[in-house]
Amino acid sequence: MGDENVKFVIIGSGNIANTYGDALQKVQNAELVGVVSSSMKKISKYSHLPSFPSISEVTVDFDAIIICTPNGLHHHSAIEAAALKKHVLCEKPIDITVEAIDQMIDACKANEVKLGVAYQRRYSSDNPAIKKLINENKLGRIFSVDLAVKNYRDDAYYESAPYRGTYDIDGGGPFIQQACHYIDLYYWYFGKPIKLVSALSTFVHDIEVEDHGAVICLHKSGMIGTITASTATKPGFPAKLELYSDKGYVILENDVITHWEMDGVENPTSATASDNKHTGSSNALVNDTTNHETILNDFVESIQTGKDPLITGESAKNATEMILEIYNGQF
Missing domain, CATH: 3.40.50.720 (NAD(P)-binding Rossmann-like Domain)
Structure with missing residues (x-):
């Protein structure tokens, strides 16, 4: 063209x-x-x-x-x-x-x-830098990753359209709806688990799908991951990923590195990452x-x-x- x-x-x-x-x-x-x-x-x-x-x-x-x-x-x-x-x-x-x-x-x-x-989170703020370091094996042996996508949606959100909170159209609750960006990111970083066990339930909404759940993921490398996804956790929190290795740890909130202790590895946070104030934790709007x-x-x-x-x-x-x-x- x-x-x-x-x-x-x-x-x-x-x-x-x-x-x-x-x-x-x-x-x-x-x-x-x-x-x-x-x-x-x-x-x-x-x-x-x-x-x-x-x-x-x-x-x-x-x-x-x-x-x-x-x-x-x-x-x-x-x-x-x-x-x-x-x-x-x-x-x-x-x-x-x-x-x-x-x-x-x-x-x-x-x-x-x-x-x-x-799935634009792959290219948001510090996420590409983490991907590069993982690919280059710069972060050492990663043995633990905890991903938490703890949002809150009120009843008005689920009542705003008949398909919300359904299996046939939404496909499920927060795991496939709100947290799928970060599950994509998790897969992009660490690959597919060889085994996973989940516990899901509905606690605060009158919907047919889950509004809260947790997963334990076992990887071929031995890494143990956990994923929590929710639309029941008031008032809603920034998406958080914690990574632990034999070299130290990294914590990201909303794609921005907030804590970095990695032996021999410089913090790669971008100059503009601290300006990222989008939370997306309490409503569905993306501004x-x-x-x-x-x-x-x-x-x-x-x-x-x-x-x-x-x-x-x-x-x-x-x-x-x-x-x-x-x-x-x-x-």
């Missing part, structure tokens, strides 16, 4: 659609040209844009879609867009079943279009679009150059597979 603008249509009109709309305004060679909403609802900040009831009924010229529909509906939009030779960028998680994800991947490959997924801009800039480049997106469908599938094992691994 050269340097021509990549024209996007957003699928869905919820809160996250506004986030992508805002991020697109800051991305070179990208343009938002329309919205698809089955209810014909407008995106509040972009009500001037044309709305269409389905992808097949879009009458403006476009190159790619951004999927912002509920989790279990992602594959429908991806497959439909791929058949029209349109590129696909999907909000997390890519979908809620392995079968649906494979259908998305196969459809995009068959139609030679890009499939990218917004800081920095990480989404990273994903969008890369996705535009992948369309224009032919390279793979930062997070491919195959890579994003890992998090869903691990979460499904968590749901199936309850004792």
Whole structure:
């Protein structure tokens, strides 16, 4: 495509659609040209844009879609867009079943279009530096990792849409919804556990899925990991990852290194990381679009150059597979 603008249509009109709309305004060679909403609802900040009831009924010229529909509906939009030779960028998680994800991947490959997924936490603040140090074995023998994603959502959140808190559409509770970003990060850092055991329950909400749970993960290296995910922990807390090795320890909160004691290894925290004040712990709104801009800039480049997106469908599938094992691994 050269340097021509990549024209996007957003699928869905919820809160996250506004986030992508805002991020697109800051991305070179990208343009938002329309919205698809089955209810014909407008995106509040972009009500001037044309709305269409389905992808097949879009009458403006476009190159790619951004999927912002509920989790279990992602594959429908991806497959439909791929058949029209349109590129696909999907909000997390890519979908809620392995079968649906494979259908998305196969459809995009068959139609030679890009499939990218917004697991942007991999590139947030200090996370890439930690990944590099792990890959280079600079952190020594890591024997313990504790990940805590302790959010709070009130009853109004779950009552705001009929699909919230359901297995059929949401796919589950906080593990696949709020914590999937960090489970993706966990997998990216440490790989797939060889065994896991989970305990999940519903404590403070009238929903069919879990609102709190914990997992113990055993890895081939011997590392023992724990993951806690919740929407029941008032008032909501920053996502926290603690890593312990024979060289010392690292603690990150919301992707920023807050404690560092590693023998012979300099703290790699970025100069701007301390400015990251986004918590996301007590509501579903995302006001800081920095990480989404990273994903969008890369996705535009992948369309224009032919390279793979930062997070491919195959890579994003890992998090869903691990979460499904968590749901199936309850004792």
